[in-house]
Amino acid sequence: MAERAYAALPEGALKRVRLGGLEAIYHAPSGITHLLAEPVPDLLDGLDSFGPGEFVTPHRLVARMAERFDIRGDDPAEAPEAVLGERLAELAALGLVRMRVGA
């Protein structure tokens, strides 16, 4: 299967506000508000750290996030990249990140 890569949206596309333990995210292109829990805000921050338009694989994102977080899955048999990839695909379906398939 072709590898998927993800990138942050252009600046200004998302407005994010912390509300207690959750984050309210306004998606400007659609006008839809999302209320998301950890680790989604950290994933968005991780992608942001590469800059908008810079597509990265889940593997690269895990490596970047591992600089700040101790990344361990609930199931030792499951690779963090795979779990992260699933979350990123969900975010891409919501329009909150960009996705590219293949090189």
Added chain:
Amino acid sequence: MRHACFITVGPARFRIGSDWRPPIDQLRALYADYPMDEQVPDFTVRLQASSSLRRFVRPQVAIAGDFTLPDAVPLPLEQGLLAAEMAMNLQMALGWRRHLLLHASAVSRQGRAVVMTGLSGAGKSTLSALLAERGWRFLGDEFVLLDPDSGNIAPFPRPVSLKNQAIAAMEREVDDEARFGPVLRDTPKGTIRHLRPRTEWIEQMARETRPGLLLFPRFGFPRAVRRMDEAESFVRLTQASTNYVALGERGFDALTQFVRSVPACAIDYASGDEGVELVERLWSEQMARMGDRAAAA
């Protein structure tokens, strides 16, 4: 329209036209203390016969105007006042864009507002009406208008729509029959009677107020208080707003700022007196916290 009147409530101006005279006369009486200048209105409402014959034979009032619902059922002429009130609510709910609209009631004291929201029938109207008779300034019982730029609340003090057992409760509380509208029986919401706010709250309706406390009241349950976090308040208020989606980013900014700036509680109470006592206690606690913070700064 054969008959018409102009009514200003807070920042909104309405022109109400009618095929019949009685609903206009009732509106003029109920809104006696409100400005009725013939200015360019924000909204026009029309109470018209559902068919040409219906003007004379068992007359039925259909609601028309700038904004309408296609499946709204006409009301009998005796409920023409209710039709006018519903039509005015509809214009605000569907057409107002200057403020974020929350389906809520509000009162204020010392320049800070208590906003009370909840499902229809939760008791927020009656609680605000009781508080307004006991020293609180009445800001509105149907819509709270939150200014997206300043974060202030613009008063929208329409007459309170009292339903069923709330009517007798407020008749005991208010010693001025002239402030009540006619009793409207057998409406889709049971018996309804409107109560005009005290004159001073109408005279002050151009003066905005800072929000201070957000409450989610429920009448008819054993006394309970539960703190509500920002995220839950936010979700509930998006559901309580009629124009959150229409306002887009302005609505998001206004609502996130609002829930971050005011503490929120869900309160259950078994009687009106208990509800008033709970609001006043939570208010005093909040004022004390604000005083402590100001002193610390």
